[in-house]
Amino acid sequence: MTEPRGRHAESAMIARKNVEALRAQIVQRYESLSPRLKQVAAYALEHPNDIGLETLAVIAERCKVQPSTIVRFAKTFGYDGASDMQKLFRDELLSHAPSPSYAERIRQFNERAGDAGSHSASELMHEFVQGNIAALQHLDQTTQQPELERGVKLIAEAQAVYLVGLRRSFPVAAYLAYALRHTDKRTYLVDGLAGMIVEQSSMMGPGDLLIATSFRPYAQQTADIVEEAAERGAKVMAISDSRLSPIARRAELCFEVKDAEFRKFRSLTASLCLAQTLVIGYAQQLTERENGKSRA
Amino acid sequence: MTEPRGRHAESAMIARKNVEALRAQIVQRYESLSPRLKQVAAYALEHPNDIGLETLAVIAERCKVQPSTIVRFAKTFGYDGASDMQKLFRDELLSHAPSPSYAERIRQFNERAGDAGSHSASELMHEFVQGNIAALQHLDQTTQQPELERGVKLIAEAQAVYLVGLRRSFPVAAYLAYALRHTDKRTYLVDGLAGMIVEQSSMMGPGDLLIATSFRPYAQQTADIVEEAAERGAKVMAISDSRLSPIARRAELCFEVKDAEFRKFRSLTASLCLAQTLVIGYAQQLTERENGKSRA
DNA sequence: AACAGTATAGAACGAACTTTTCATTCTATT
């Protein structure tokens, strides 16, 4: 009988104990695995629940390997067989058990709710998540369909799109630049590199669109660029937290976004979601027109 | 052939849909059940997870009944067989499941979004909002408290923090740079400006921390910088979509983030929420220490 | 007390599943 455990014997024994250890094992040994075993490894990391619940045939089919490969994988990591490994994942699923029983569920919930107040890192995250979800839902409720369509239309009609967003708004502008460059639209990120912000924005002209993002406290430079764009005949779309903001006043169209905020640190979740909607809305319109043309 | 469905036929059909309805059914009909079926009913209410995960033989043994009794129980409540009923409990387990259920939701979101034809702009936004919410909840559920704390600690202990994220990951790095500069931490954004990416990253040394962000398809340059950081003795924190990614392997700590995605356009919502948590976690720790000092 | 109808236990069966085996393909080395 061949011995499947090599120099990984001890560590494999550790991996037998819990899924977390196994995950670590998989990551550590990933590079040394054969191609098929890599497939299984990746799937195991991505879909641990499937490993625990589905049959080998199903898992194999989803990994695009033979059932026997799953067994080989399990043995490689020190298990007697695939079933043996599956037990581990199953137990894990149970240990995180969501609904042991009604009483238990309610008890756990109360415990979690009860010890709020102190701010451990994961409590912080939980708060942000809740705040960001609220911000997203607010965005969804308050954003008007016609405004979105006007936004997409502005992008579609622009010869070129200039993007500006400084300081905390910079990631929004950067995301828009990245995303729009995946379409055929000429896109320029006004980043003020080498103090050339004036020079960069002096390129704008009629037929162009400036998408300006700015939140309180508004950067003066952003307002200046909006001003310049308007004077040069470019259209302006604003993403801001108020229609009264300096960049909103000269704008053709203004999206008012209320992002979650926590101790001076503004989240950008809602703004980015809006940005994504605009870009994909535009990309979709492009696709449809192409299809329309090719069909016609 | 006898018809197991009696006057409970319609309600049994409802019970088929979800565990909650079945529980109600069981409670309602409990008194009219035979002794053995009562045993099974009680067990099903108390240990729904067992019903979903264990084999009939095991469940039967724990109920102190024959396996065939479980089958009769299932048929009494309108299922084709015990396996049919088990599926229900299994799905329930998965839907409340800790991690991959949300991953599943994100996946489903992506699928739905993928095969969609044309959408109005506000429908698009609604879908993004839902997808992003799912991604945020997934983040909250899968991120481990100890990992977050290690992340904050890594930042706190670093002499300087270097940030890298190219292409679609750039906004994350930019946001981290912006946010961290509002603390006292020395922060450098490795942006590869003027082709100086190698020069910029050669500044790193022992005691420094590199926070690298990269998503599929991974930028080779980002992996190179991680490599260089590790060789120069700097610690590495990775924000990525897989622990198997090139940047994750050399990392001290890796956060696995599943962002919503729509036709190649990855959202950054979850990644940014994680970034925010880390920074504010660090900022809070700073504040607490200052307060501690001033009181002493 | 006998009987009809129902419930239960246990064995038996067939289907599905995991594991093993073996032939073939691939890869690296000489």
Add this chain to the structure above:
DNA sequence: AATAGAATGAAAAGTTCGTTCTATACTGTT
């Protein structure tokens, strides 16, 4: 170019599992 060794795919072998069937025990009625 040849060959040894590893990796893989396909299928057989062996096991486990869910379901059904039947004999028996129970319950309530006449």
